[in-house]
Amino acid sequence: MTEHPRRPTALRRARSLPPWSLLAAGVVTGGLIGGAYGALTPPMYTATAYVVAVPTEKSDPASALGFAQAYGRVATQLAVLGDAEAEAGVGARTLQRHVTTATSPDAPMVSITATAPRPGLAADMANAVSRSLTEHARSTRKTTNVELQQFARAVKPTDPSSPSPALTSLVGASAGGLLGGLALLVRPRRERERETPGAPSAVPAPTAPAAELHGAL
Known part of the structure; x- marks a missing residue:
């Protein structure tokens, strides 16, 4: 068959x-x-609050700048976030995952940025952490001679900070x-089923009798 x-x-x-x-x-x-x-x-929203380090009469701007860097590092510690969770409406672990800080080498300012699925929650988280940080700085003001003051409150964002479907589609296409x-x-190159037109054909090798006859001649 x-x-x-x-x-x-x-x-x-x-x-x-x-x-x-x-x-x-x-x-x-x-x-x-x-x-x-x-x-x-789901879209994510971002809100940012700012606090500034102010030197007291017994300090100077250089000290305030140095302490601003230190406060920026401790702002996301559980000791600070634990006091902010009640006002923020979320747990300290959630704040630790969704709150970031940044400082400037030229200005004694700390930015506190929160990201959340709702614009109001993002603003509440940033403001709660900034207030908790200023309270912690106030409790050590006699030792550091530096005071933290609120420079700008976080406001509800109007647009999400996460990329739109059009942008993610463009990135995915790229x-x-x-x-x-x-x-x-x-x-891989496709195997050639036919020989290239015009290519010389291979010359077959001589058989054993023909080779012996050629040697005899």
Whole structure:
């Protein structure tokens, strides 16, 4: 019984596609994945409060600048966040994950940034941590001769800080195109089923009798 030729495998079918199809498939797939990620991920909002270190009569601006750097490091410690959790409405561990601080080498200022899924919650978290930090600084003012004062309260953000679905789709399409281009570079060459037209045919090796006869001559 004659066997039917096997159908081409998926690998052979993929190799038969034009080279640019890998690049196009990467762009489309990456764009769809990025857009789905942006659409399904809940938006996040960011709010920032600022406190400033002020020297007392027994201190100087250089000391205030140094203590501002120190307060920026301790602002996310549990000792400070524990006093802020009641006002923020979330636990200290949540504050530790979603609150960050930053300081400037030129100004004695500390920025306290909170990120949350609701704009009001983000502002409450930033303000609660800033107030807790100023209270801790006030309790050690006689030792440090530096006082923390609130410079600017955090306000409710009007727009989310997380990327929009359009942006994530664009990033995904770019990443997919890059991966498709890399796959195109390492894509194996298809096996030639026919010889190249005009290529010289290989000369067969002489048989043993013909070689002996040539040697005898």
